[in-house]
Amino acid sequence: MDKFTTHTGVGVPLRRSNVDTDQIIPAEYLKSVARTGFEHGLFAAWRKDETFVLNNPSYAAGSVLVAGPDFGTGSSREHAVWALMNYGFRVVISSRFADIFRGNSGKQGLLTAQASKRDVELIWGVLENEPGAEVTVDLRSKTITAKGLSVPFELDDYTRWRLLEGLDDIGLTLTHEAEVTSFEAKRPGYMPTTTGV
Amino acid sequence: MAGTLAEKVWDAHVVRRAQGEPDLLYIDLHLLHEVTSPQAFDGLRLAGRSVRRPDLTLATEDHNVPTTPGPITDPVSKTQVETLRRNCVEFGVRLFPMGDVDQGIVHVVSPQLGLTQPGMTIVCGDSHTSTHGAFGALAFGIGTSEVEHVLATQALSLTPFKTLAVNVDGELPAGVTAKDVVLAVIARVGTAGGQGYVIEFRGTAIQALSMEARMTVCNMSIEAGARAGMIAPDQTTFDYLQGRPHAPTGADWDAAVAQWSTLRSEDDAVFDAEIHLDAAGLTPFVTWGTNPGQGLPLSASVPYPESFEDESDQASARRALEYMGLTAGTPLKEIRVDTVFVGSCTNGRIEDLRAAAAVLRGHQVAEGVRMLVVPGSTRVRLQAESEGLDTVFTDAGAEWRLAGCSMCLGMNPDQLAPGERSASTSNRNFEGRQGKGGRTHLVSPVVAAATALRGTLSSPADL
Numbered sequence: 062m063d064k065f066t067t068h069t070g071v072g073v074p075l076r077r078s079n080v081d082t083d084q085i086i087p088a089e090y091l092k093s094v095a096r097t098g099f100e101h102g103l104f105a106a107w108r109k110d111e112t113f114v115l116n117n118p119s120y121a122a123g124s125v126l127v128a129g130p131d132f133g134t135g136s137s138r139e140h141a142v143w144a145l146m147n148y149g150f151r152v153v154i155s156s157r158f159a160d161i162f163r164g165n166s167g168k169q170g171l172l173t174a175q176a177s178k179r180d181v182e183l184i185w186g187v188l189e190n191e192p193g194a195e196v197t198v199d200l201r202s203k204t205i206t207a208k209g210l211s212v213p214f215e216l217d218d219y220t221r222w223r224l225l226e227g228l229d230d231i232g233l234t235l236t237h238e239a240e241v242t243s244f245e246a247k248r249p250g251y252m253p254t255t256t257g258v
Numbered sequence: 259m260a261g262t263l264a265e266k267v268w269d270a271h272v273v274r275r276a277q278g279e280p281d282l283l284y285i286d287l288h289l290l291h292e293v294t295s296p297q298a299f300d301g302l303r304l305a306g307r308s309v310r311r312p313d314l315t316l317a318t319e320d321h322n323v324p325t326t327p328g329p330i331t332d333p334v335s336k337t338q339v340e341t342l343r344r345n346c347v348e349f350g351v352r353l354f355p356m357g358d359v360d361q362g363i364v365h366v367v368s369p370q371l372g373l374t375q376p377g378m379t380i381v382c383g384d385s386h387t388s389t390h391g392a393f394g395a396l397a398f399g400i401g402t403s404e405v406e407h408v409l410a411t412q413a414l415s416l417t418p419f420k421t422l423a424v425n426v427d428g429e430l431p432a433g434v435t436a437k438d439v440v441l442a443v444i445a446r447v448g449t450a451g452g453q454g455y456v457i458e459f460r461g462t463a464i465q466a467l468s469m470e471a472r473m474t475v476c477n478m479s480i481e482a483g484a485r486a487g488m489i490a491p492d493q494t495t496f497d498y499l500q501g502r503p504h505a506p507t508g509a510d511w512d513a514a515v516a517q518w519s520t521l522r523s524e525d526d527a528v529f530d531a532e533i534h535l536d537a538a539g540l541t542p543f544v545t546w547g548t549n550p551g552q553g554l555p556l557s558a559s560v561p562y563p564e565s566f567e568d569e570s571d572q573a574s575a576r577r578a579l580e581y582m583g584l585t586a587g588t589p590l591k592e593i594r595v596d597t598v599f600v601g602s603c604t605n606g607r608i609e610d611l612r613a614a615a616a617v618l619r620g621h622q623v624a625e626g627v628r629m630l631v632v633p634g635s636t637r638v639r640l641q642a643e644s645e646g647l648d649t650v651f652t653d654a655g656a657e658w659r660l661a662g663c664s665m666c667l668g669m670n671p672d673q674l675a676p677g678e679r680s681a682s683t684s685n686r687n688f689e690g691r692q693g694k695g696g697r698t699h700l701v702s703p704v705v706a707a708a709t710a711l712r713g714t715l716s717s718p719a720d721l
Binding site for chain 1 (some may be wrong): 386
């Protein structure tokens with residue numbers, strides 16, 4: 062995983078709350094067995110509407126999505142994260158993220174920057190005032206900057222550390238393999254296995 | 259936060275705990291299906307890793323499978339299913355493919371085998387993994403990267419969840435089912451209210467529920483934003499499990515039951531949050547909008563957006579009414595549907611089918627209504643057929659199908675066409691969930707059956 066220290070890109074104001082993962086990537090796109098190509102499914106239903114924000118040329122090259130609260134609710138489909146990243150997004154800013162979505166994002170290096178509702182409104186104001194304006198998200202200082210505006214965001218320390226260092230979760234866990242083995246040795250004998258009976 | 263059921267199960271699975279880091283938890287059972295596993299196996303292959311515990315891993319085919327006889331015709335679906343088959347052979351994972359008597363929806367398959375047991379940690383690349391919490395297991399959905407992680411290490415790095423006690427006490431009135439209970443809970447808590455929490459469902463009304471009904475409740479914990487939902491195991495749980503293929507036997511059974519009996523929250527356990535519902539006050543509940551929290555008693559009317567306090571709830575409601583083609587003030591019982599779906603990991607088990615059949619028996623599905631009845635697993639299908647339920651459904655004019663996720667989500671041939679409106683026993687009513695432009699009302703099996711007979715949202719009491 063690449064290190065994430067700071068990112069600057071066009072901000073996209075998505076004035077919707079409770080954006081569920083069926084909207085981020087509809088089920089029909091989940092049939093793919095690849096990890097790429099999901100950009101075509103990103104917000105597929107909403108993009109049919111020509112007034113949808115991503116259909117506005119000023120925002121089309123956006124890489125910082127700024128959304129209303131409760132982003133990523135519903136299904137555990139990590140494809141939602143892949144769709145956002147395949148499209149080009151590196152950061153999603155919202156005042157609240159659904160747990161599974163937030164976790165999935167952390168695994169892939171999509172930064173879920175949690176800012177206050179008020180600050181999200183302020184950022185929306187800047188982006189709508191000047192379509193195509195860039196937003197800088199600095200993971201080291203945990204700040205979001207857009208034109209004259211500078212606001213803080215939150216991310217748990219552990220994920221922040223992993224993203225800053227570009228560390229792979231599985232590699233980290235395997236450094237503790239001996240502890241997994243010793244735990245296994247102590248599991249009760251009545252616990253089931255999936256072996257055919 | 260001391261002494262809750264969730265905490266007891268969590269603590270028993272900590273492999274490693276370190277300051278400033280998430281806990282490393284051992285995973286007792288990893289369930290797989292074809293949609294969220296391909297990229298995980300690819301990741302293993304690329305890194306030259308194997309599945310650490312194939313004997314704690316089980317796969318089934320469910321999301322893509324057609325529920326009518328014959329092969330998968332959609333080439334992309336076919337590839338996905340064939341990929342799972344190749345991966346299972348290559349990595350030594352047991353698989354129940356289409357045509358196998360043990361095949362079905364993953365969250366129906368594991369419990370019916372007695373593989374889901376109290377006190378286990380159970381994960382799957384599917385948010386409705388919370389279903390297994392009905393047994394007092396800590397069970398939750400994970401994304402594909404975590405699927406890969408569990409395949410490689412049989413462990414997961416997690417930060418402990420907070421605990422939310424949902425107490426439902428009293429006796430449920432006749433006609434009020436587990437589905438109505440959980441829809442009422444979600445309406446109360448909201449789709450984000452449970453975020454960061456594991457819900458423990460408690461109280462006399464919960465204890466009175468059968469295992470299948472408990473599974474319905476825990477299944478939809480995720481719709482309240484919670485990561486997991488649990489119900490403490492008791493005699494109902496032990497009676498369900500005893501004799502099932504993967505349940506312990508002999509001395510192992512006794513040892514297991516002794517341990518399982520300790521899996522309950524202490525009397526002085528402190529939860530991070532707590533809510534109370536009075537069972538006697540509950541009624542058949544349905545959703546009107548485009549998220550599972552937008553629900554009301556069936557006797558109510560489509561709400562006015564202005565009636566919501568929060569501005570963003572008002573905007574949500576306005577949008578939902580537009581998408582759903584509904585007018586505020588319309589009694590819910592006047593909403594006409596063209597499709598009724600009984601099935602899914604929420605309500606696709608034998609008791610759900612019996613309940614729907616009891617309503618339909620001797621009657622006819624209304625003109626203009628298409629009804630699909632989809633058993634949650636092949637074994638449920640065979641059980642239903644041995645009880646003659648299939649004949650009840652087909653005599654009434656409903657379609658009796660093979661097991662699979664079916665119309666719950668638009669990934670297989672069972673879908674709504676744009677503008678079609680369903681009464682569905684599944685778990686999500688998001689825009690386009692059952693098919694582009696499809697309109698979904700979430701209901702219980704008996705409401706689904708009554709609706710099919712009358713053509714408008716109804717409960718058996720309306721017949």
